[in-house]
Amino acid sequence: MTDEYRMxxxxxxxxxxxxxxxxxxxxxxAVVCADILITADKLGIDSHGINRCKPIYYDRIKAxxxxxxxxFEVVRDCKACAVVDGHNGMGHVIAKRCMEMxxxxxxxxxxxxVVARNSTHYxxxxxxxxxxxxxxxxxxxxxxARPSIAPxxxxxxxxxxxxxxxxxxxxxxxxFLLDCATSVTQRGRIEYYDREGKDTPxxxxxxxxxNSMTDSGEIxxxxxxxxxxxxxxxxxxxxxxxxxxxxxxxxxEMLSSALxxxxxxxxxxxxxxxxxAPIELGHFFIAIDVEAFLGLDEFKKNTGDILRxxxxxxxxxxxxxxYTAGEKEHLAFLERKEKGILLPHGVRNDMEAMRDELNxxxxxxxxxx
Amino acid sequence: MTDEYRMxxxxxxxxxxxxxxxxxxxxxxAVVCADILITADKLGIDSHGINRCKPIYYDRIKAxxxxxxxxFEVVRDCKACAVVDGHNGMGHVIAKRCMEMxxxxxxxxxxxxVVARNSTHYxxxxxxxxxxxxxxxxxxxxxxARPSIAPxxxxxxxxxxxxxxxxxxxxxxxxFLLDCATSVTQRGRIEYYDREGKDTPxxxxxxxxxNSMTDSGEIxxxxxxxxxxxxxxxxxxxxxxxxxxxxxxxxxEMLSSALxxxxxxxxxxxxxxxxxAPIELGHFFIAIDVEAFLGLDEFKKNTGDILRxxxxxxxxxxxxxxYTAGEKEHLAFLERKEKGILLPHGVRNDMEAMRDELNxxxxxxxxxx
Numbered sequence: 001m002t003d004e005y006r007m008x009x010x011x012x013x014x015x016x017x018x019x020x021x022x023x024x025x026x027x028x029x030a031v032v033c034a035d036i037l038i039t040a041d042k043l044g045i046d047s048h049g050i051n052r053c054k055p056i057y058y059d060r061i062k063a064x065x066x067x068x069x070x071x072f073e074v075v076r077d078c079k080a081c082a083v084v085d086g087h088n089g090m091g092h093v094i095a096k097r098c099m100e101m102x103x104x105x106x107x108x109x110x111x112x113x114v115v116a117r118n119s120t121h122y123x124x125x126x127x128x129x130x131x132x133x134x135x136x137x138x139x140x141x142x143x144x145a146r147p148s149i150a151p152x153x154x155x156x157x158x159x160x161x162x163x164x165x166x167x168x169x170x171x172x173x174x175x176f177l178l179d180c181a182t183s184v185t186q187r188g189r190i191e192y193y194d195r196e197g198k199d200t201p202x203x204x205x206x207x208x209x210x211n212s213m214t215d216s217g218e219i220x221x222x223x224x225x226x227x228x229x230x231x232x233x234x235x236x237x238x239x240x241x242x243x244x245x246x247x248x249x250x251x252x253e254m255l256s257s258a259l260x261x262x263x264x265x266x267x268x269x270x271x272x273x274x275x276x277a278p279i280e281l282g283h284f285f286i287a288i289d290v291e292a293f294l295g296l297d298e299f300k301k302n303t304g305d306i307l308r309x310x311x312x313x314x315x316x317x318x319x320x321x322x323y324t325a326g327e328k329e330h331l332a333f334l335e336r337k338e339k340g341i342l343l344p345h346g347v348r349n350d351m352e353a354m355r356d357e358l359n360x361x362x363x364x365x366x367x368x369x
Numbered sequence: 370m371t372d373e374y375r376m377x378x379x380x381x382x383x384x385x386x387x388x389x390x391x392x393x394x395x396x397x398x399a400v401v402c403a404d405i406l407i408t409a410d411k412l413g414i415d416s417h418g419i420n421r422c423k424p425i426y427y428d429r430i431k432a433x434x435x436x437x438x439x440x441f442e443v444v445r446d447c448k449a450c451a452v453v454d455g456h457n458g459m460g461h462v463i464a465k466r467c468m469e470m471x472x473x474x475x476x477x478x479x480x481x482x483v484v485a486r487n488s489t490h491y492x493x494x495x496x497x498x499x500x501x502x503x504x505x506x507x508x509x510x511x512x513x514a515r516p517s518i519a520p521x522x523x524x525x526x527x528x529x530x531x532x533x534x535x536x537x538x539x540x541x542x543x544x545f546l547l548d549c550a551t552s553v554t555q556r557g558r559i560e561y562y563d564r565e566g567k568d569t570p571x572x573x574x575x576x577x578x579x580n581s582m583t584d585s586g587e588i589x590x591x592x593x594x595x596x597x598x599x600x601x602x603x604x605x606x607x608x609x610x611x612x613x614x615x616x617x618x619x620x621x622e623m624l625s626s627a628l629x630x631x632x633x634x635x636x637x638x639x640x641x642x643x644x645x646a647p648i649e650l651g652h653f654f655i656a657i658d659v660e661a662f663l664g665l666d667e668f669k670k671n672t673g674d675i676l677r678x679x680x681x682x683x684x685x686x687x688x689x690x691x692y693t694a695g696e697k698e699h700l701a702f703l704e705r706k707e708k709g710i711l712l713p714h715g716v717r718n719d720m721e722a723m724r725d726e727l728n729x730x731x732x733x734x735x736x737x738x
Binding site: 108154183203235241250258261290292293298 | 603
């Protein structure tokens with residue numbers, strides 16, 4: 001029996017829309033949630049797509065810690081800047097509206113910045129810079145998250161994986177998109193090692209004594225219990241620059257929370273007195289209107305020239321090629337457009353469970369044939 | 370004979386002012402150059418202070434590739450944004466005026482961003498965010514630089530050490546200041562290993578075959594010849610997240626050059642047809658006016674709370690303490706305020722040479738007593 005079931009992205013998106021609508025998200029907002037999840041699947045960011053639909057959204061809605069009706073409140077609107085309160089609504093909906101506001105502000109002032117409080121998981125960070133790119137702008141975003149990174153010389157999970165994400169228009173078929181956590185790795189990658197029966201490389205995760213952990217199954221359990229922490233980009237200690245990744249994680253924590261007096265670090269565990277509670281994340285969004293500086297086509301040629309020069313530079317002997325940020329996502333996009341989205345066993349189970357619970361009887365899946 | 374000669378920061382700053390003025394920099398601009406260099410010395414960033422005065426500024430002025438008269442031309446001024454041409458003048462002077470403009474724009478719009486082209490080495494990046502912090506703002510800056518970092522899977526020196534630098538006001542005695550290169554290490558650190566007779570740790574520098582180099586003297590020679598390259602934060606290859614540091618270095622290259630159509634990467638070697646030529650760097654400056662989002666005191670408490678929680682978290686057994694970004698610089702500042710700035714042998718020689726050439730006869734140094 002093959003495990004190789006795929007669905008066309010459009011169908012999968014349509015199914016997720018039905019799920020979100022079925023559980024109570026208003027129709028146009030269900031479309032937004034599904035669009036952001038499927039964008040992750042299309043771009044090959046498998047950790048943030050359909051696989052998250054049930055555990056991070058559906059289950060949390062059912063647990064009563066995520067509101068299907070999103071109350072988007074602008075609590076401060078001042079020139080190029082604004083503060084939004086998401087009242088624990090759907091993170092995708094909050095974040096997309098925030099980036100729309102940010103782009104409008106950048107159109108008016110050249111720059112825009114919006115921060116959100118009491119938001120929830122907003123999906124792939126890269127979606128929002130891509131909105132700015134579509135508007136001819138540079139987009140930047142970041143979010144805090146449940147604490148998992150230890151500071152340099154520390155062992156305690158203090159900072160979220162806190163992505164600092166940039167998108168820039170180029171004259172190529174795809175934009176520059178750097179969407180990465182400020183930890184060396186993240187839970188999704190360790191789950192991958194575990195599924196493959198592989199150890200996690202040393203230096204990525206530490207235990208409470210500061211020693212590297214490599215048993216992938218053991219790491220996954222320990223992370224949940226706070227008995228392990230992720231290492232910031234640059235590694236543990238100072239010698240290989242770990243204080244830099246740690247520093248960037250703090251920058252993201254501050255930009256996400258300090259401008260809106262929201263929760264941060266240990267207050268984001270999603271547990272209060274042993275019970276599940278809203279996670280109340282903070283995000284920030286920045287847009288830079290390229291046309292305020294120079295012509296958009298000129299900018300695109302400039303960024304494209306940088307990327308082409310990097311790819312054409314001398315490779316490590318034996319290396320196939322040099323990539324630039326966003327290129328692998330584009331290659332995944334081309335492949336999946338053709339072949340559809342691969343659905344592992346666990347994801348298929350999730351899909352069946354949601355369909356059955358919501359009586360979405362129009363859906364029968366290819367593996368059920 | 371002791372090598373432990375120190376000078377009070379004020380005296381050293383005054384000497385540098387005389388040097389810059391002596392070689393032709395207008396008086397008030399000589400003050401700016403000296404102020405930015407001595408700030409590095411005061412904060413313990415020894416790679417960017419008095420030690421740079423002769424090789425990076427004085428010698429380049431004498432070589433005719435750095436103009437003592439700074440022509441600061443605003444080539445575009447559009448809402449919260451501006452583009453400046455520095456015409457190969459003094460980088461410190463250009464950059465300080467750029468950040469002043471950025472702060473003014475942020476005061477008006479909530480945000481400001483200025484990019485500079487045809488600038489030159491602007492000293493410690495951290496100086497400019499600190500200007501924003503003094504104005505109650507978040508400050509961000511970056512600059513491109515002579516190519517030295519290899520992209521992931523590459524061996525060629527393509528990207529500058531491209532710092533991405535953030536400063537934030539806090540309610541503590543010192544601000545949050547993250548001023549670091551996007552490479553694991555940089556030339557100044559390898560020079561330090563070399564002076565101490567130590568090997569450079571593996572994984573920081575690679576040769577043209579992609580192998581780690583550890584002989585510090587050999588690395589310094591190879592870097593000059595382009596036969597070695599620095600590794601981005603996260604290390605070589607992908608497994609430990611090197612593509613993230615590489616990606617951030619590209620972001621800085623783009624923000625520094627693509628918005629002003631200036632030189633980038635290999636065009637920044639400072640050599641044209643075998644002769645020394647202006648380096649024509651690009652920089653970017655961003656300021657975020659905290660008061661556009663919330664009260665400054667509230668923001669300062671928020672950032673301070675984050676920093677205090679990080680420092681109070683569980684340490685690696687045996688570790689003395691957990692630092693936050695800007696703390697080591699503050700500790701250096703306190704120590705040097707008391708003891709003065711340590712002047713190694715090579716720096717003392719430089720100081721004597723500049724004094725003698727410029728006939729700054731009022732200066733006699735403590736080691737000449």
